[in-house]
Amino acid sequence: MFNETFIQSPIKFLEAMIGTLQSPDALSDYNQFWESEGINISTAVDRAGTPWIKKYDLHGRQIDEIVYPPDYWRMLRQGYQAGTVWRAFSNSLRDAYQFGYLTSFYDTGLYCPYTVSLATAAAVDKYASGEIRDTALHHLLNEFGANWQGATWMTEIGGGSDLGASVKTRATLIDPERNLWHLNGEKYFSSNANADIAVVAARPEGSREGVRGLALFLVPRQREDGTLNVTLRRMKDKIGTRSVPTGEIELNNSEAYLLGEASHGIYLIMEVLNLSRVCNNVGSIALAHRAFLDAYHFAANRQIFGKRLIDQPLMRRQFETRCHDLKRGFCMAWETVKLLEEIWKEPAPHYSDRFHYFRLITHLAKYWTAEFAVQTAKWAMEVNGGQGTLAEFGVERWLREAMIVNIWEGPPHRQMLDGLEVMERKRAHETLFAELGNYADPADLEAIQARIEALLALPQDQREAEIGDLFPFLANWTADLLLKKYEGEKIAI
Ligand SMILES: Cc1cc2nc3c(=O)[nH]c(=O)nc-3n(C[C@H](O)[C@H](O)[C@H](O)COP(=O)(O)OP(=O)(O)OC[C@H]3O[C@@H](n4cnc5c(N)ncnc54)[C@H](O)[C@@H]3O)c2cc1C
Structure with a gap:
């Protein structure tokens, strides 16, 4: 109930x-x-x-x-x-x-x-x-609302998944004493396009090809002389998330400061992404909750066949099941918050096993929570019937927003493939079993361990093709176990 x-x-x-x-x-x-x-x-x-x-x-x-x-x-x-x-x-x-x-x-x-x-x-x-x-x-970190805004600009026209191939922005060292660089290039998807300061992926001149040749830079909106340091070519005309301006940014000899060591750039980029993904997890569940509540308000007031819609057995069952899933999704999202809190100060590139476990749970959660947001937003429209499709009542908005939440910070395929990588290379699934195995049915635990090991033993192409079946199952199983874990003890802040 x-x-x-x-x-x-x-x-x-x-x-x-x-x-x-x-x-x-x-x-x-x-x-x-x-x-x-x-x-x-x-x-x-x-x-x-x-x-x-x-x-x-x-x-x-x-x-x-x-x-x-x-x-x-x-x-x-x-x-x-x-x-x-x-x-x-x-x-x-x-x-x-x-x-x-x-x-x-x-x-x-x-x-x-x-x-x-x-x-x-x-x-x-x-x-x-x-x-x-x-x-x-x-x-x-100004506490009075007069703070600078930040931004994280990595993606270029060639695509967001394969940054190693697509990032063409060049970084030239201008003044080693002051760690001052100039960036030249274009960023194709730049949210918070009016930010006061941004972290930007670029390739230092002379650095190697591919993802290992990328570095992360800090780029203020204004040059030291007060003129514009980055220019805004145009805005993206998006289906949703209109409360954040997303645009195309041009970097023309833009002043920049290298963050950390250039050779660690890809780790720094991944850290930025990991943190945003945790926000995405929490945000997706909040979005699903909102859509759920809009469905509830409609169903509690609509009279159909002599009863409130919510009292019709089929509808009531759907509300119960989805409420249970909302709780499962929240536990999963909140687990990523708690793990991030443990590991977010670890310096690149020497990460602990805990860090790799965080990554696996975060990929599982990004996949599961964003998909749940999409499905719940779609279901909320259906519960509202024809009125759900009318822009004036706002329910359709949650589906438009959910589709973006599902794609930015890496679409589902990326979560699956990156989750596969952290199991392959860091064996992060072993920590998952050690952490949550107590809450699992022993036969299920054994079966899923065997399934993962069988998948990891396959040739690369087959492994990638088949992660699409395993990953949703693993995410769902993990969500179940996390709810069990937290049901008794409540999540301690
Ligand atoms: C509204 C919005 C705001 C954004 N804001 C920002 C921002 O502020 N900063 C920023 O850096 N980026 C931003 N992005 C970009 C976002 O991160 C990318 O859209 C995302 O990473 C995917 O990249 P892509 O769109 O180029 O798709 P591609 O990389 O071209 O991928 C296309 C599809 O292929 C799939 N795919 C990729 N690799 C594989 C594979 N090996 N096997 C199978 N399938 C694969 C992907 O999952 C995707 O579904 C934003 C995007 C949107 C929609």
Whole structure:
């Protein structure tokens, strides 16, 4: 049976799943903002479509400002002020992710600016040095809503999966004393395109081909002389997530600072992605929860064949099953938050077994939670019948947003193949069995161990072809075990 009270608000759901919340008063204030104003602002931003770029100011200087209505900026600043980013550093990642859950419940696209700002701050904290580190952290972690925004720009026109082949942006060392470089190239999918500072993948001149030749750079929006350092070619006209501006960025002798060691670049890029994927996991469950609740409100009020729709046996069963899955998905997403908290300060490239276990669970969770968001958003439309297809009621929006959540940060195939790699090369599945095996049926455990080992023994092509059958099964099994693990003990924050 699903408990009708516990799904009524994101805070009640978090309390039910986690137990004692961190910063409950601030969470409640943030929720109040959404209920009183945020929902309407967010709906208007989605309906308005793609924002436009104001290219020049009155004096003909290039400014590339993204033009949203003033309410948008107020909505955006609320989340920064509430603590979607700074709480990760002044309190805990888990605290920040609670605010992320609330954000995504109301506006999944808006969680992107906070996600990429958090990922930028984490990279700066670990790998920047000197004055640029102090300045960037000081501004990124401002607690009063006047903070800098970050961004994570890797993808180029050639594609996001195979960065080793597609990243053509070149980095030239200009001043070794000051670690100052110039970048030249184009970034094809750049979310938070108006960010004050971004982490950007580029290839230092003379470095090797492929993914090992990539490095990660910190790129401010303004040059040291105050002029624009990166320019915005155009905005992406997206089906959803319109609360984050995504555009194409041009880098023309753009000033940049190398993060960490150039030869460790790919590790740094993966760290940035891992952190965003955890946000994606939490955000996907929040999105599914929102769609579920919209379905619930309709079904609890619609009279069909003499009963409320929700009291029809078939519909009630579907609500019960999906509520159970919502809890499973939350446990999976929250497990990635907890594991990230354990490993996020580990320096590249010497990672612990725990880090590799985190990666496996994160690939499983990214795959499972985003797919669940898509399926739940589709189901919510169906429950709403014809009205679910009408833009004025907003249910269709969750499907548009869910399709993006499923693709960015790596589509399902990438999660499967990267999950396969961490099992192949790091044997991360052994930690999974050691961690969760106690909650499994012994015969099931043995069968799945055998299935993975059989898959790993296959030739490479066959292994890749067959991971598509195994991975969904493994993700589903892991979600089951995590719910069992947390059901008794509640998730300790
Ligand atoms: C709204 C939006 C915002 C974005 N914002 C950013 C951003 O801020 N920064 C950034 O860097 N990127 C961003 N991206 C890009 C995103 O990360 C990429 O879209 C994603 O990584 C996939 O890359 P691709 O679209 O180029 O697809 P491709 O890499 O061309 O892949 C195409 C398909 O092939 C599949 N595939 C790949 N390899 C294999 C294989 N070996 N076997 C089988 N199938 C495979 C993929 O899963 C995918 O389904 C954004 C994307 C969107 C939609």
